[in-house]
Amino acid sequence: MRPQITDMHQITGPRQAVDLGRAHHRAATAFAHSHRTDGSLPVRQDHSALRAALAVATEDAIVYDLDGIGRQYATLCAELPGVAMRFAMKACPVDEVLGHLARLGAGFDAASPQEIAQALRTGVAPGLIHYGNTVKSDRNIAAAYRLGVRDFATDSLEDVVAVAEHAPGSRVFCRIATTGEGALWGLSRKFGCAPEDAPRVLGTARALGLVPSGLSLHVGSQQMTAEAWAVAIDSLAAVLRALGRRGITPDRINLGGGLPALGVLDRCGRPLVPPLSSMFTAIREGMERLRAAHAVPLHFLLEPGRHLVADHGAIRAHVARLTSRHRLDGTPERWLYLSCGKFNGLYEIDQLQYRLEFPTHPGGQFVDAVVAGPTCDSDDAFAQAGGPVRVPRALASGDPVWVHSCGAYATSYATRGFNGFDPLPCTSIGGRAHSGDDA
Numbered sequence: 001m002r003p004q005i006t007d008m009h010q011i012t013g014p015r016q017a018v019d020l021g022r023a024h025h026r027a028a029t030a031f032a033h034s035h036r037t038d039g040s041l042p043v044r045q046d047h048s049a050l051r052a053a054l055a056v057a058t059e060d061a062i063v064y065d066l067d068g069i070g071r072q073y074a075t076l077c078a079e080l081p082g083v084a085m086r087f088a089m090k091a092c093p094v095d096e097v098l099g100h101l102a103r104l105g106a107g108f109d110a111a112s113p114q115e116i117a118q119a120l121r122t123g124v125a126p127g128l129i130h131y132g133n134t135v136k137s138d139r140n141i142a143a144a145y146r147l148g149v150r151d152f153a154t155d156s157l158e159d160v161v162a163v164a165e166h167a168p169g170s171r172v173f174c175r176i177a178t179t180g181e182g183a184l185w186g187l188s189r190k191f192g193c194a195p196e197d198a199p200r201v202l203g204t205a206r207a208l209g210l211v212p213s214g215l216s217l218h219v220g221s222q223q224m225t226a227e228a229w230a231v232a233i234d235s236l237a238a239v240l241r242a243l244g245r246r247g248i249t250p251d252r253i254n255l256g257g258g259l260p261a262l263g264v265l266d267r268c269g270r271p272l273v274p275p276l277s278s279m280f281t282a283i284r285e286g287m288e289r290l291r292a293a294h295a296v297p298l299h300f301l302l303e304p305g306r307h308l309v310a311d312h313g314a315i316r317a318h319v320a321r322l323t324s325r326h327r328l329d330g331t332p333e334r335w336l337y338l339s340c341g342k343f344n345g346l347y348e349i350d351q352l353q354y355r356l357e358f359p360t361h362p363g364g365q366f367v368d369a370v371v372a373g374p375t376c377d378s379d380d381a382f383a384q385a386g387g388p389v390r391v392p393r394a395l396a397s398g399d400p401v402w403v404h405s406c407g408a409y410a411t412s413y414a415t416r417g418f419n420g421f422d423p424l425p426c427t428s429i430g431g432r433a434h435s436g437d438d439a
């Protein structure tokens with residue numbers, strides 16, 4: 001009889017079914033990653049269900065553990081009580097993940113009418129979806145308005161005028177630029193106005209019949225410092241004072257995304273260890289400072305993306321080939337080519353490395369190799385800043401490889417048919433207690 005995992009189901013991607021039959025390898029470690037965030041309690045994440053799913057998969061797939069995502073969501077809500085969560089859809093636009101988060105009470109940060117429509121398909125009320133993209137055409141704004149969205153991020157007079165025309169009476173958030181310092185992806189130039197612009201932007205919104213509802217910011221994705229939040233929140237305090245002098249009293253503050261993944265490595269292959277509990281402290285203290293200084297009660301929102309899904313998604317890939325050859329200068333070098341890379345799941349490999357596990361080679365001799373994806377493109381390789389990765393010498397084509405903590409931005413950045421490589425099929429496990437689906 002074939003061993004079965006009963007709660008793994010294919011959710012997106014090519015029609016090819018993921019074979020859940022034969023287990024290559026028994027899931028060994030219940031708590032896959034365990035490290036300290038800032039000298040306090042170690043962060044322990046239970047990855048036993050995800051590992052079991054990886055172990056029985058015989059074809060390549062991205063696997064999401066909905067219960068793991070749910071635990072991460074619950075922890076975040078407990079750390080920041082009273083903060084409304086709007087999941088940043090771009091981090092994982094997978095219906096099952098969105099549906100699970102919606103059932104747990106999350107709303108959504110959407111960046112296009114298409115994302116808004118996908119969010120609505122979860123059954124969430126339009127009031128729990130905001131249009132968080134400051135970049136939008138007239139047509140985009142009108143479509144969002146027709147879909148029921150009434151909250152729009154903005155950062156320019158031109159955009160405010162368009163929102164007033166195509167989404168009359170809506171609420172607007174003015175996004176304040178941050179430096180992005182301390183983050184792997186700063187997001188610092190494309191979005192957000194200087195604090196000094198905010199009174200003009202929200203003053204114009206009010207004059208045009210919009211509600212100058214709030215301020216927003218983003219400290220940069222995979223932010224690694226607590227100070228980034230303290231500094232950014234203090235800049236909001238100054239903006240609130242300037243707005244108050246013009247009689248504008250927003251009542252909502254959107255602190256954006258930026259909270260980090262916990263199980264990834266930097267470009268040199270060293271564990272990235274974010275000071276998570278200090279970050280939560282900085283956010284809580286910052287919220288208190290803003291509340292104490294503001295004339296009306298303030299409500300807070302967060303747009304977590306990466307932090308909720310990164311560590312609860314993993315890829316089951318396989319070895320294309322381990323090769324050895326010489327560089328032009330005569331240096332010998334091994335390359336490990338995987339069946340997944342930058343264009344089908346691992347887009348972020350230029351800024352970070354993922355933990356790789358070779359379940360059929362738990363021991364034996366290890367060698368250095370440069371790790372790369374399957375396409376005929378030289379960008380499709382791990383950053384080599386810190387040198388090669390240690391891999392089993394005996395790896396053979398077809399051997400399974402598990403890529404951990406790659407759940408964020410894996411599906412959204414996947415290209416279609418680059419060199420003929422399709423996006424990986426996507427599956428999820430868990431989430432049944434909430435979905436009521438026990439088929």
Ligand SMILES: Cc1ncc(COP(=O)(O)O)c(C=O)c1O
Nearest residue numbers: 088132221257258303304305306
């Ligand atoms: C407006 C907005 N909010 C939230 C996020 C999510 O950021 P993160 O994944 O770093 O939490 C992003 C990502 O770029 C974003 O653009």
